[in-house]
Amino acid sequence: EVQLVESGGGLIQPGGSLRLSCAASGFTVSSNHMNWVRQAPGKGLEWVSILYGDGSTSYADSVKGRFTISRDNSKNTLCLQMNSLRAEDTAVYYCVRAVDYIFHNWGQGTLVTVSS
Amino acid sequence: QAVLTQPSSLSASPGASASLTCTLRSGINVGTYRIYWYQQKPGSPPQFVLRYKSDSDKQRGSGVPSRFSGSKDASANAGILLISGLQSEDEADYYCMIWHSNAWVFGGGTKLTVL
Numbered sequence: 529e530v531q532l533v534e535s536g537g538g539l540i541q542p543g544g545s546l547r548l549s550c551a552a553s554g555f556t557v558s559s560n561h562m563n564w565v566r567q568a569p570g571k572g573l574e575w576v577s578i579l580y581g582d583g584s585t586s587y588a589d590s591v592k593g594r595f596t597i598s599r600d601n602s603k604n605t606l607c608l609q610m611n612s613l614r615a616e617d618t619a620v621y622y623c624v625r626a627v628d629y630i631f632h633n634w635g636q637g638t639l640v641t642v643s644s
Numbered sequence: 645q646a647v648l649t650q651p652s653s654l655s656a657s658p659g660a661s662a663s664l665t666c667t668l669r670s671g672i673n674v675g676t677y678r679i680y681w682y683q684q685k686p687g688s689p690p691q692f693v694l695r696y697k698s699d700s701d702k703q704r705g706s707g708v709p710s711r712f713s714g715s716k717d718a719s720a721n722a723g724i725l726l727i728s729g730l731q732s733e734d735e736a737d738y739y740c741m742i743w744h745s746n747a748w749v750f751g752g753g754t755k756l757t758v759l
Binding site: 563572573574575578586587588589622629630631632634635636637 | 690
């Protein structure tokens with residue numbers, strides 16, 4: 529059974545850094561296209577970043593230069609390093625596995641709150 | 645102007661049909677895109693409903709009933725999620741999504757109320 533479990537969220541001050549992790553089971557992260565999608569409280573979905581199986585990446589303009597997506601193959605984990613955080617980054621962050629470009633498996637999400 | 649525009653809300657009666665639209669920004673031709681639809685219920689992550697590009701390029705999610713179907717309205721430059729025989733369990737937020745300019749883009753979502 530495929531499972532995705534996010535961790536690392538919490539309260540952080542503006543300008544701070546946070547690292548999210550997504551522990552995967554039931555499949556191999558490095559063989560799949562993995563995404564981060566976020567949802568601000570009471571708002572819609574916003575795609576954040578993708579890490580392709582070949583290691584290439586893409587980012588939303590809103591996070592480009594501040595966020596870095598990566599994976600730890602030894603732990604079968606997807607990561608998101610978030611720097612220079614802003615209030616508008618406050619959201620639930622979902623880890624998503626894509627299969628044939630379909631966002632097939634979603635984690636339950638981890639809440640990041642950026643506030644002083 | 646947003647890449648994808650969805651009406652914020654839609655209400656329909658049980659047993660009726662609901663047509664959820666996803667309008668692409670002028671200059672972006674709906675005919676060239678696969679449009680993905682996701683359903684999200686309160687407190688849960690989204691789930692894939694279906695994707696539609698044409699009648700020969702479409703796919704419904706596992707376990708999604710055939711009451712859910714996709715189409716396009718080229719004259720309106722829009723993708724459509726049609727839900728027929730509405731049931732109370734269909735009440736949810738629905739998001740459309742496309743791959744555009746090397747990024748996934750979501751519409752703002754439509755809150756479907758079945759009453």
